[in-house]
Amino acid sequence: MKINKKYISAFVAMLFAVPVMAQVPTPAPKQSKPVLLKGATLHVGNGTVVENAAVGFDKGKITYAGPQAGANLSGYEVVDVTGQHIYPGLIQPNATLGLNEISSVRATLDQREVGEMNPHVRSVIAYNTDSDIIPTIRTNGVLLTQVTPVGGTISGTSSIVQLDAWNWEDAIVKADGGLHLNWPYMLISTGNSAQDARLARMKAQREQALTELAALFRDAAVYKAGKHENENLKLAATAGLFDGSKKLYIHANYGKEIVEAVNFAKEHGVKDIVVVGARDAVAVADFLKANNVSVIYSGVHALPSRAEEDVDMPYKTPYLLHKAGVPFALDYDLSIHGIRNLPFIAGTAAAYGLDKEQALAAVTLNTAKILGVDKQTGSVEVGKDATLVVSSGDLLDMRTNNVTHAFIQGRKLDLNNKQKYLYEKFDNKYKNEQKTPSGVTTSAGN
Known part of the structure; x- marks a missing residue:
């Protein structure tokens, strides 16, 4: 049976047009180069707090954790997290x-x-x-x-x-x-x-x-x-x-x-x-x-x-x-x-x-x-696994907790998940439904 090529093209286009459901993110690859986070407030986990701190890690292990002024930036990929907070992974x-x-x-x-x-x-x-x-x-x-x-x-x-x-x-x-x-x-x-x-x-x-x-x-x-x-x-x-x-x-x-x-x-x-x-x-x-x-x-x-x-x-x-x-x-x-x-x-x-x-x-x-x-x-200390998180707000406060970076043994995690996907999906749906065909925003009751 001969299949019309235009139907095949239409079918392929339809597949790519359907949003892909969020799955469990692929595990992160091993840390390939040294990374240094700088400018954040460091909460070590043992009661110590360091303002304007830096945390460096290489091959999955923490190599530096302390004041930014004492960090050697040579050879590190520097990530500026000024104003944020670094915590051990919970x-x-x-x-x-x-x-x-x-x-x-x-x-x-x-x-x-x-x-x-x-x-x-x-x-x-x-x-x-x-x-x-x-x-x-x-x-x-x-x-x-x-x-x-x-x-x-x-x-x-x-x-x-x-x-x-x-x-x-x-x-x-x-x-x-x-x-x-x-x-x-x-x-x-x-x-x-x-x-x-x-x-x-x-x-x-x-x-x-x-x-x-x-x-x-x-x-x-x-x-x-x-x-x-x-x-x-x-x-x-x-x-x-x-x-x-x-x-x-x-x-x-x-x-x-x-x-x-x-x-x-x-x-x-x-x-x-x-x-x-x-x-x-x-x-x-x-x-x-x-x-x-x-x-x-x-x-x-x-x-x-x-x-x-x-x-x-x-x-x-x-x-x-x-x-x-x-x-x-x-x-x-x-x-x-x-x-x-x-x-x-x-x-x-x-x-x-x-x-x-x-x-x-x-x-x-x-x-x-x-x-x-x-x-x-359990704490952000030299020699331990680089398992830590960075939050733009207080990690223990549900109003301001906002994890921007997370690392397990130095591997940077993909923080996407099914709940985020569904939130964005329906947020976009209802935003679009608020608009008329001409693009003019109307009230929710119209």
């Missing part, structure tokens, strides 16, 4: 980002494994670098996350990844650094006989879970101490808990649960403990400090846990933890889509007691220390 702990795309579509969910005791499950191998959500997170300055499994009593191990990579292997900053334990809920009698009968069954299930958990930890300690012909993956995955090479992240909120869980871990020889969630952390702050336990606090933008608490208790908890001397980081846990709001929960903490640099540290250097990656990232 770090989101305890997230299913890359494991959970669309909650109503089962095929896109890979954050949970079958079973209750899964210490050998590695969440990072399911991490999807092509998630549409990731570019929307980077836009507000969040450049790293802790990929965390959920469900069961022991969910599995988490890994730290950077948010610009072709695959999960390239994304890894620290693999399998911690084991996640969901401490069984304590149950309180209500005085209602029907409800208490149900509670009795749940208490029996809780006791069974604690018994199995104790047995697993005892077996793990024995396994680590001996030699074995056949490897037991579940027990081998827990070995690092007893020599401090792997952290135990205990997910608990109620004060008595926190104390019970930490005592359990200590009794079984766990060296490095972090409590995640920790809504009641202030109530047990002395206990946490005495036992050298860090906290990932998840409730800044939440309601108070109890009716008798101050209405602003979640907002001021970070300040109270800081005042009590408990090491802590902040976690945006309301939804993976909302992780882009991580800088703003730090801003809320700053409005309720913390100073701005302490609040910044709670989503950068403090988080890096708790996750065990502070020698590599």
Whole structure:
């Protein structure tokens, strides 16, 4: 059959006329030449602020961070960011980002494994670098996350990844650094006989879970101490808990649960403990400090846990933890889509007691220390990864946050994303609809 060439030409023209839907930007290539940002205010992440600063980096590592007057510009591509602010890339702990795309579509969910005791499950191998959500997170300055499994009593191990990579292997900053334990809920009698009968069954299930958990930890300690012909993956995955090479992240909120869980871990020889969630952390702050336990606090933008608490208790908890001397980081846990709001929960903490640099540290250097990656990232210091952002306004203020540049290990990121594309698409649509064919602007009602 003979096809008319004019139809082919028309079809090709039509294809090129259709706007291309924004996709996940292509990962940036490795840094090819030294770059120096000059003229901005530098927020190091450790409390230090440098006015009229410069930051230089080469081959993905920071080579200079300090006053602009002391920088050697020779050999650097100089980027003038005068009047702006340089910050470390923000770090989101305890997230299913890359494991959970669309909650109503089962095929896109890979954050949970079958079973209750899964210490050998590695969440990072399911991490999807092509998630549409990731570019929307980077836009507000969040450049790293802790990929965390959920469900069961022991969910599995988490890994730290950077948010610009072709695959999960390239994304890894620290693999399998911690084991996640969901401490069984304590149950309180209500005085209602029907409800208490149900509670009795749940208490029996809780006791069974604690018994199995104790047995697993005892077996793990024995396994680590001996030699074995056949490897037991579940027990081998827990070995690092007893020599401090792997952290135990205990997910608990109620004060008595926190104390019970930490005592359990200590009794079984766990060296490095972090409590995640920790809504009641202030109530047990002395206990946490005495036992050298860090906290990932998840409730800044939440309601108070109890009716008798101050209405602003979640907002001021970070300040109270800081005042009590408990090491802590902040976690945006309301939804993976909302992780882009991580800088703003730090801003809320700053409005309720913390100073701005302490609040910044709670989503950068403090988080890096708790996750065990502070020698590599978390602050803008010489020798660390050039993972940083530049904002024309205050990064922690939702009114002025405007990230103009972002770099991961020296690679300049494309900050476009699906939400920006849709905003521009419909902004143009309604602007055009306000015009008559002659180009004269009319009111929206016409």
